[in-house]
Amino acid sequence: MNTPMNLFSSLSVSAIVGVIIGLSFPMTAHAYIDAGSGSYIIQIIVATFLGGLFAIKIFWKKIILFAKNLFSKGDKHDTTK
Amino acid sequence: MTQPSSTTAMPGSFRDPSGFLFYHGDKLYRQINNTYRQHYDLLMNSGLYSELTEKRLLIPHHEERPATASRAASGAYKVIAPEKIPFISYPYEWCFSQLKDAALATLEIQKRALDHGMSLKDSSVYNIQFQGNNPVLIDTLSFEQYREGQPWIAYRQFCQHFLAPLVLMSYRDIRLNQLFRIYIDGIPLDLASKLLPPRTRLKFSLLSHIHLHAKSQKHYENSGINTSRRTLSRVALTALIANLEASIRNLQWKPAGTEWANYYEDTNYTRESFDHKKKIVADFIRACSPKTVWDLGANTGEFAFIVGDKGIPCVAFDIDPAAVEKCYLDCRASNRTNILPLINDLTNPSPALGWANEERCSLRERGPVDACLALALVHHLALTNNVPLDRIAKFFSSLCTWLLVEFVPKSDSQVRRLLASREDIFDHYTQDDFERDFSKHFTIERRQPIESSERMLYTMRRQ
Known part of the structure; x- marks a missing residue:
């Protein structure tokens, strides 16, 4: 039976899927096993999300590193005065 | 494992069009089809094959000479011979x-x-x-x-x-x-x-x-x-x-409410009888010099270790996932490489599965072996599962040539515990019945009472 919660989850999945489809590009895949349509879609959604987090993590580390370098340079400059 | 003598495709190797496994005599080969040529060459030339085999993540193989490869079916690019796996498990x-x-x-x-x-x-x-x-x-x-x-x-x-x-x-x-x-x-x-x-x-x-x-x-x-x-x-x-x-x-798993350190200490052996039993196992292995051994009720592997430490591959079966887990972790920690701990319920052993019942072998199809240990096992099969003694003997005789089997009498505290909550309908569970029924399939070579216990160990050879 479709409860409102299940319906909401299905709609959420469909909405995210729609966004991802729009962002996709052409590429042919060859395989003797069935990747499964639903598995294929969820893989792209989850991997894109995780890849995004990874990119943010790297970017954030760079910002922190840049800020640290900036302040440490400032400190050095002060001490030489 | 029994294998066909002529060139025969492995029944379970049919899904991937890149190639298939086949036996010629008792040797296993893998045909690589032309359609897979580009991928196989990349595997070998990219450094991936050597890296994975060096790390023991991929089975090593060697490419067969053209004469051997001529046994291959049409569409073959190459034939390779992979290193043998001692025992296929699932x-x-x-x-x-x-x-x-x-x-x-x-x-x-x-x-x-x-x-x-x-x-x-x-x-x-x-x-x-x-x-x-x-x-x-x-x-x-x-x-x-x-x-x-x-x-x-x-x-x-x-x-x-x-x-x-x-x-x-x-x-x-x-x-x-x-x-x-x-x-x-x-x-x-x-x-x-x-x-x-x-x-x-x-x-x-x-x-x-x-x-x-x-x-x-x-x-x-x-x-x-x-x-x-x-x-x-x-x-x-x-x-x-x-x-x-x-x-x-x-992901973790531990048996509920127990600690590994004291798991499976629920036995009625004295140290003396345990050590004596170990000595009898060692003597048995020395006497029959098996190439491979199955321990049919290995528990946490104490007796299988005696076999493995002599350089003999031993599959250590037990019905209890916790015992098998402990055995595997112990083998890994102590780098014992000759023991393969596996879960198997002998009252319902692994069946043949998959397409045409041929993709995965039954337990019996993966035997017979030179020797089996059946220690503190027969009373469970006979009294908990009502399997008559002659059927147990017949089944064991289909698995091995040499057998070390323990008989635990009704007077033993572990057997009394098994019978505590049920009616004793086992009039034919006596030492005489045991010897008579097993003698139909095996020759009893030796009887050895275990010190400080009422138990008896029998060395038997299949007739």
């Missing part, structure tokens, strides 16, 4: 840590493959076998060239073959790996999702790889999608593999 026979190690090995292989411009095109749990304590990929044809933007084709298979059963074993019940016996292509994710406790939805990895994955499969079950239009960056693919790896590393 995931429904593995303990939790064996399946977990196999899953982590598969992901490690996929990571290294990506580094060399390749990817696993399948991730079947049946492609992993144990060599020593190492989970090893035995399907050399599992790799394909990685194309930028390509998602992991084997993601669904990995979740069904590794993640779902491990999560079920960890979060719900250790015995749920037996679902492998029913579902040859791994545990259906909708079933796993229904069986798992609600708290698994609070973990991102389990929510996404199991629960939402199952919903997505259901949502798209009747609608094909154009996979040629969807791509995945390498960063995203690497993040997905890393997330699967972290999820599996985090």
